[in-house]
Amino acid sequence: MAGLTAPLLGLEKKSLREQALSALRTAITSGELEPGRHLVETELSEMLQISRGTLREALRQLEQEGLLSAGPRGRLSVRHLDEKEIRDIYAVRAALESLAARTLCELADRQHVTKSLHQAIDVMAAGASGSLEERIESDLEFHRTLCRLTGNETLLHSWESLEGSIRMSIMFAGLEKGVRNMSVDRHRDIVAAIDTGDAALARKTILEHMDTAAANLVA
Amino acid sequence: MAGLTAPLLGLEKKSLREQALSALRTAITSGELEPGRHLVETELSEMLQISRGTLREALRQLEQEGLLSAGPRGRLSVRHLDEKEIRDIYAVRAALESLAARTLCELADRQHVTKSLHQAIDVMAAGASGSLEERIESDLEFHRTLCRLTGNETLLHSWESLEGSIRMSIMFAGLEKGVRNMSVDRHRDIVAAIDTGDAALARKTILEHMDTAAANLVA
């Protein structure tokens, strides 16, 4: 006699705040809200059909994720990235992911790890002819999985906090540039390096991957 | 005829939200709000003499900093750290700060960098006989400076997002354990390594510092 209503099974109904958060993130990383644009709370709350209070909570979070920058007197605007900032973001990303790679090498059952990673790559391979957005999505999913599999919640959380900035970097540079980094082979190399259990090699592989990724974006 | 009022000079008046944020952060990292404790919005808003709306914005930020964890139906509680989580936090911290060290080595004028760092160490040395809290404070200031001097805003921001967790780690382990890591000499070693410009050495020095720091905490 259960819920014909909605929040069936694992599908939790999200709060308006979370919905707004997703909507805004998408709007920003898709370029719909162009960089430098001033955000007006009353405007947005009206667009999203939510109250300002609820909206403001979401904005605070986006601000902390680095998607928004605060001007004088709390005026928010969509963050603008220049090439240096993109390189900076990728430097931090590289630091985090190289930690992930090293950690995975020292893990007990790398069987499970490499299996999950191969799956993620298979998804990428399957969508290799899909839209740019889809390819980017599956790429990010691979790297997120890399962090998640370490079991280090703090690492995963830090990476996810950076995710918005990463997306903005790709958007900024242009999707056609970003997609250069989606090579399936390069990702297989990473997994192979982890598979050997050689932490130094895995770290080196990731760092190189990130280096070329950043170079591709700002080139 | 200027302001006898208050917001004189560079001293900006903080919003209630920011005040609440600081107050809560301090309360949590000092242990006044013990780990695992459930937070009730109406209680806190009354304690801090602010409205719930304003409070909630601060809570969202603390949540994202990892000081609070969300239970079912939005119930917030002070995060509880076990030894593994402390190690995880320090692993991420090490990754970030080793990036900082490497970056500083590649910087143009390391003169300025080492000068600033030496200043920060001098502050530590001056307060070496002060209270535990003060010593911890000056230690964190040194490491924050390390990140700030890189000029990589994203790096600094990531580190600061982690700062709350770092403070909790020290608090959790006990201040007397945390203070073991405040050795002035060890910090001088770090600066010396950066001063040589040898990125690999600097990275190694920081990683070892963080390793022993984490070990001291969970030992």
Place this chain on the structure above:
DNA sequence: TTACTCCCGACTGTAAACAGTCGACTTATG
């Protein structure tokens, strides 16, 4: 006693209203 129902209290989610401040435009004045 046990189990079941119903009601009440406690919290969070959300919305709407109020207050203060800064900037831009207008107007008056030399």
Place this chain on the structure above:
DNA sequence: CATAAGTCGACTGTTTACAGTCGGGAGTAA
């Protein structure tokens, strides 16, 4: 015409009020 004072409008900061929901305890029937 240029400059200064004044007024209006737009936003953010903050508070207050309302709605929905979950959990627990009182009460009741088997």
